[in-house]
Amino acid sequence: AQSVAQPEDQVNVAEGNPLTVKCTYSVSGNPYLFWYVQYPNRGLQFLLKYITGDNLVKGSYGFEAEFNKSQTSFHLKKPSALVSDSALYFCAVRDNADNRLAFGKGNQVVVIP
């Protein structure tokens, strides 16, 4: 069964500094990887995905993520954080034989003005 680990409960970063949210995964087959963001009292919004191809994927709002097969990681990054990036971020994975997504527990990102 697939699983995701997001090791940090909260990530604090100063506005304008680089933001990284960590994610490692475990799947039995080829991974399909996703990042979602959840703003207060809102549903989850899709940010980006990795299915195949270039290991560096770019998504919405200036976010990007790098797939690292050897480290089974898919860390989310943004070069310069904004206060409006403060939200809950979820990493998710499924393998190519199972349509169910396994989500991490989420990381609260706080961008400090």
Place this chain on the structure above:
Amino acid sequence: GAGVSQSPSNKVTEKGKDVELRCDPISGHTALYWYRQSLGQGLEFLIYFQGNSAPDKSGLPSDRFSAERTGGSVSTLTIQRTQQEDSAVYLCASSLDLGEQYFGPGTRLTVT
């Protein structure tokens, strides 16, 4: 275009009552998912519908939970004899085949 919609947005019910939660997926999306998000927890998979295939019910926590998807579109999640531990936000998502899932705003269920 229209996204995934869910109703009601909030539901307060007494312990022991039955509740029905509704999800309208994005038009044309063949797959529909239900998740539960409890305070301080991640997202818990409940059930998955894909086209005309039998649903994957492996995530339903008990036989009090059931779901239907009529006509390949609208879905209802039913919780019978609600318990306080059922209190959570219930999220619905849909996707085109096996692509990324798009989520609705959720239904916040409170069982008193």
